[in-house]
Amino acid sequence: MAHRPIRISTIRHSVARKICVVFLISVLGGGTVVLATPSGTEAAGTKALQPGWPEFRGPWGNGIAAPPGAPLGLPLVWNETTNIKWKTPIPLQGWSSPVVMEGNVWVTTATLDGHDFYVICLDAETGKILFNEKMFHSDTPEPLGNNVNSYASPSPVIEPGRVYVHFGSYGTACLDTATCQPIWKRQDLPCRHYRGPGSSPVLFEDLLILTFDGADLQYLAALDKKTGKTVWKTDRSTVWHDFDDQGNVKREGDFRKAFSTPLIIDGGGKQQMITLGSTTAFSYDPRTGQEIWKVRMPGYTPAARPVYGNGLAYITSGRGVIELLAVRVDGRGDVTDTHVAWKMEGRGVPEEPSPLLVGDLLYTVSNDGIVTCLEGATGDKVWSERLGGNYEASPLYADDRIYFINVQGKATVIKPGRAFEVLAVSKLDTGCMASPAVAQNALFIRTKTDLYRVEGNAPVADSVPSGTPSQ
Numbered sequence: 392m393a394h395r396p397i398r399i400s401t402i403r404h405s406v407a408r409k410i411c412v413v414f415l416i417s418v419l420g421g422g423t424v425v426l427a428t429p430s431g432t433e434a435a436g437t438k439a440l441q442p443g444w445p446e447f448r449g450p451w452g453n454g455i456a457a458p459p460g461a462p463l464g465l466p467l468v469w470n471e472t473t474n475i476k477w478k479t480p481i482p483l484q485g486w487s488s489p490v491v492m493e494g495n496v497w498v499t500t501a502t503l504d505g506h507d508f509y510v511i512c513l514d515a516e517t518g519k520i521l522f523n524e525k526m527f528h529s530d531t532p533e534p535l536g537n538n539v540n541s542y543a544s545p546s547p548v549i550e551p552g553r554v555y556v557h558f559g560s561y562g563t564a565c566l567d568t569a570t571c572q573p574i575w576k577r578q579d580l581p582c583r584h585y586r587g588p589g590s591s592p593v594l595f596e597d598l599l600i601l602t603f604d605g606a607d608l609q610y611l612a613a614l615d616k617k618t619g620k621t622v623w624k625t626d627r628s629t630v631w632h633d634f635d636d637q638g639n640v641k642r643e644g645d646f647r648k649a650f651s652t653p654l655i656i657d658g659g660g661k662q663q664m665i666t667l668g669s670t671t672a673f674s675y676d677p678r679t680g681q682e683i684w685k686v687r688m689p690g691y692t693p694a695a696r697p698v699y700g701n702g703l704a705y706i707t708s709g710r711g712v713i714e715l716l717a718v719r720v721d722g723r724g725d726v727t728d729t730h731v732a733w734k735m736e737g738r739g740v741p742e743e744p745s746p747l748l749v750g751d752l753l754y755t756v757s758n759d760g761i762v763t764c765l766e767g768a769t770g771d772k773v774w775s776e777r778l779g780g781n782y783e784a785s786p787l788y789a790d791d792r793i794y795f796i797n798v799q800g801k802a803t804v805i806k807p808g809r810a811f812e813v814l815a816v817s818k819l820d821t822g823c824m825a826s827p828a829v830a831q832n833a834l835f836i837r838t839k840t841d842l843y844r845v846e847g848n849a850p851v852a853d854s855v856p857s858g859t860p861s862q
Contacts, residue, residue, distance in 0.1 A: 392616065393811070395640070400481070400484050400546060401678070404713060405550075406707050408759055412529070415706075416437050422810055430473055431548060438508060439724060440702050443490070443491040443493070443549070443784070443802075443813060443830050444456075444489070444490055444491040444492070444828040444829055444830050444835070445491035445492060445548060445549050445550060445594075445792075446490060446546065446547075446548040446549070446591065446593060446594070447488050447546040447548075447652055447696065447826065448488075448592040448652075448696055448745065448785060448826060449787075449828070449829065450646045452593070452652075452655075452696065453654070453696075453698045453737065453747070453748065454653050454785055454787050454830035455743065455747075455749070455787055455788045455789075456626075456787060456788065456789035457589055457790065458695040459750075459791055461651055461717065461861045462665070462672040462790050462791075463789050463790055463829065463831070463832050464790070464832040464847060465789050465790050465829065465832060465833070465834055466834065466845055466846060466847040467792070467804060467814060467815045467847070468815045468816075469688065469802075469817045469819075469845045470597040470817060470818055470819065471819060471820055473578060474845055474847055474848065475843055475844070475845060475846075476518075476833065476845070476846045477517060477518030477842040477844050478518065478733070478841050478842070478843050479513060479518040479519075479520065479838060479841060479842050479845070480841050481498060481500055481511065481837065481840065481841060481842050482511075482523070483500040483502055483503065483508075483543075484501060484502075484503055484541050484542070484543070484826050484839075485499050485500035485501055485506060485541050485543030485544065485748055485825075486541045486543070486544040486783075487499045487500075487543050487544055487545055487546040487547065487591075487637070487825060487837075488546040488584050488591075488716065488827070488828060488837065489514060489824040489828045489835045489837055489842065490546065490547045490548065490549045490554070490745070490828065491549075491828055491830040491852070492517065492549045492550075492551065492568070493551065494514065494515050494578055494831050495512050495513065495514060495515055495521065495557075495568065496513045496828075496835055496842065497509050497510070497511070497512050497547050497549060497550075497554050498513075498544050498547070498837060498842065499511070499543040499545070499546075499547060499556050499558070501541065501543040501558070503542075504532065504543040505524055505526060505533070505534075505535070505561075505587075506529055506530070506532060506741055507525050507527070507529075508525065508526050508527040508528070508529075508542065508543060508561055508562060509524065509525050509526065509527050509543075510523075510524060510526050510547075510554075510556050510564070510566065510571075511520070511523045512568075512571055513842065515830065515835075515844070517641075518644070518842070518844060519599075521571070522571040524571070524649075526556060526557035526558075526562060526576070527561050527562035527564075527576075527578065529561050530783075531636070532561070533583065533585060533717075535586055535587045535754045536585075536586060537586055537587075537710060539678055539743075539783070539824075540563070540586050540587035540588075540589060540650075540861050541587060541824070542558065542587055542588070542721070543799060544587060544588060544589045544650070544824075545557045545558065545559065545588055545589060545590060545591045545592065545652075546591040546642050546652075546825075547565035547591075547592075548591065548592050548593060548594050548599070549568070550569075550594060552567065552568055552569065553566065553567065553568060553574070553616070553775070554566050554572075555592055555594070555599055555616070556580045557588075557591065557592045557601060559582060559584050559587070559589075559590075560575060560578075560580055560583075560588070560603065560605070561578070561583060561588070562577065562578045563576070563578075563580070563599075563614070563619075563648075564575045564576045564577075565599070565602060565616065565619060567706050569839070571601075572799060574619075574785055575618060575619035576619070577614065577851075580601065580603060580612060581603075581607075582603035582604075582605035582607070582608050583605045583607040583608070583644070584604045584605050584606075584648065585606040585643065585644065585645060586645075586648060587607060588650075589649075589650025589651075589694060590602035590603075590604065590649070590650055590651060590652050590653075591652040593652065593653050593654075593655060593664075594616065595613075595677045595678075595732060595845025596616070596677075596678070597615060597616055597617065597850075598613040598614065598616060598622060598677070599613070599615075599616040599619075600613045600614075600653060600664070600677065601613075601614065602636050602652070602653060602666060603647075603718045603765030603804070604627070604647070604648055604649035604650070604651075604668050605644070605647070605648060605689075606643055606647055606648055607644055607646060607647075608626075608642030609627040609629060609649075609668055610624055610625060610626045610627060611624070611625050611627075611645060611666065611675065611680060612624045612625075612651075612690070613677075613680060615730075617681060623673060623679055624680065624681065626686065627668045627671070627673070628631070628671075628673075628682060629668055629669070629670060629671045629780070630671075631647065631670075631738070632670075633646040633647065633691075634683060635802070646669060646670075646692070647669050647670050647691075647783050648669055648691075649669045649692055649693050649694070649709070650693070651666065651667035651668075651693045651694055651695060651697070652695060652696045652714070653665060653666035654666075654695075654696055654697045654698065654699060654704075654765075655677050655852060656699045656704070656720070658704070658720035658721070659683075659719075659720045659721035659722070659832070660721070661683075662676070662677060662678075663675070663676070663677070663683055663720060664676070664677040664773045665697045665699065665704045665706070666697075667688075667693040667695070667697065667706055667707075667709075668689050668691065668693075669691045669709065670687065670688055670689075670690070671686065671687055671688060671694050671707075672685065672686045672688060672693075672697075672704075672716075672718070674704075674720060676860060677811045682685035683719075683722075683723065684722045684723055684724060684725070684730070685724075685725055685726070685727075685728045686706075686716065686718055686725075686726055686730070686731060687725070687729050688710065688714060688716065689708055689709035689710050689711070689712035689714060690707075690708030690709040690710055690711045690713050691708075691710055691711050692709045692710050693706070693707055693708060693742075694742065694743045695742075695743060695744060695745040695746065695785070696745040697705045697745075697746075698745065698746050698747065698748045699720070699748075700748045700767060701748075701751065701767050701768055701769060702719060702720065702721075703717040703718060703720070703732055703767065703768075704717070704718045705718075705721060705746050705748065705753060705767075706710055706718060706722050707740060707741055707742070707746070708734045708740075708744075708756070709742060713736065713737060713740045713742060714734050714736045714740060715734060715735045715736075715740045715741075715746070715770075716733075716734045717730045717731070717733050717734070717757065717770060718730055718731055718732065718769075719731075719732055732768075732770075733769060733770035734770065735765070735772075736748065737772055737839075738757070738761065739755065739757050739761045739763040739775055740755065740757060740760050741755050741756060741757045741758060741782070742757075743758055743783045743784065744756050744757075744758070744782050744784065744785045744786065745781070745785035745786075745826075747786045747788055747793065748767055749758070749788050749793070749807050750767075750807075751766065751767050751768065752764055752765065752766065752767060752773065752807065752808075752809075753765045753766075753767045754780065754786060754793060754800065754807070756782050756786055756795050758779060758781060758782055758783070760778045760779050760780050760781060760782055760797065761775060761776070761777050761778070762776055762777075762778050762805070762811075763775040764809070765805075774809070774810070776811045777811045777821075778795060778797070778798075778803050779801070780797035780798060780799045780801055780822075780825070781797055781798040781799065782795065782797050782798065782825045783798055783823070783826065784796050784823045784824065784825060784826045785796070785826040787826070787827050787829070788807070789829055790841055791806070791807065792804050792805070792806065793805050793806075793807050794827065794829060794834075796806035796822070796823045797837065798822040798823065798824065799822045800818055800819040800820060800821055800822040800823070801816065801817070801818050801822075802816070802817040802818070802819075802840065803815075803816050804816075804817075819836070819838055819843070820838070820840075821838040821839045821840045821841070822838060823836065823837065823838055824839060825837040825838075832846060832847065833845060833846040835848070
């Protein structure tokens with residue numbers, strides 16, 4: 392498969408709170424856009440920022456596509472016949488978010504029964520499927536037992552020349568993006584996900600870091616991204632309290648699962664990986680897997696990805712007792728009683744959608760559609776309003792707008808700030824479990840059935856046939 396040549400320019404950068412740092416990011420096929428880290432929001436670590444949309448929640452892993460003052464020209468409104476450059480049906484089922492690089496879009500999908508797991512590559516300009524191959528097979532997949540998750544929920548992570556796909560314990564693979572052929576595969580990392588996998592992989596230096604929070608085992612593993620060999624493995628140090636009167640683990644370990652994706656930051660004078668396990672949030676050294684600190688949480692089974700800024704990691708506890716916590720990241724050991732700067736409990740706190748930090752304001756959308764704006768430093772509520780519908784996808788910031796897309800297909804765009812202001816409402820035929828991606832001046836929105844390239848003033852394109860998954 393041939394790729395259009397692109398130029399990738401990089402500059403070294405450092406990240407400091409409330410300082411705008413300019414970098415050059417190459418997008419879909421040769422275009423470049425000058426961006427700056429938003430004031431008051433630190434980028435995720437000092438890893439080299441990759442072109443395009445390289446991972447779940449974008450180049451910083453925090454849902455920010457472009458900071459204030461760096462317009463991308465994304466569409467404000469769309470529907471099935473307006474501002475759709477192309478629409479491609481995606482076969483089978485998967486909630487993984489798309490990643491975009493080198494002129495291509497990558498997603499994963501799987502059969503509804505969980506026996507077969509696929510990787511799909513599409514041309515970003517046309518929506519044509521270029522590659523659709525089965526990567527893994529399972530003879531005995533465990534039933535999901537719910538309609539919230541899928542067997543292909545972890546999002547890929549991509550860098551120039553290589554894309555990494557992950558299906559939890561069912562398999563992990565590294566593919567050459569030029570040939571779409573596997574470079575290495577792993578299927579020997581155990582975990583009983585029980586309700587399906589959910590945590591997306593992340594890249595750090597020469598490591599691919601995977602999260603396994605199952606009903607039976609809870610650990611993180613770092614693989615050499617070139618060979619797939621294990622470099623380090625760290626078990627969670629969670630102290631469990633989910634035993635019944637007979638000393639048996641309740642609900643077969645259902646309270647021990649988690650689906651969150653780690654965030655790597657520069658904080659507390661060092662690089663840290665913030666990661667949420669069930670009932671406990673952790674910070675690890677991403678190079679070694681050594682635990683730095685932890686915070687006990689009242690909830691279980693978190694799914695949201697943390698965000699970081701203002702010296703605070705913002706984390707959500709999951710289900711049960713639902714809390715949003717702001718944690719100072721300069722601690723050691725169990726810092727539950729010393730480093731929680733503030734917390735908010737109950738109504739309005741999301742279970743699945745990740746928070747969004749823009750400058751000094753933190754935005755959340757709950758599963759039942761309550762959007763809340765908080766002071767990032769104090770947790771004081773600025774405003775709270777109901778958008779309506781149900782939400783699983785995480786919000787996105789670009790062009791001085793915040794985009795919320797719900798399970799019913801409704802997208803609400805608001806203006807960030809201290810007053811609630813709706814700019815536009817759009818609708819697609821089916822809704823989103825996956826979070827959107829951005830490249831150039833386009834949104835890439837994966838619904839339950841299709842992948843769209845949504846672009847302002849785009850001509851209406853016919854749907855591109857998906858074909859039959861290769862066997």
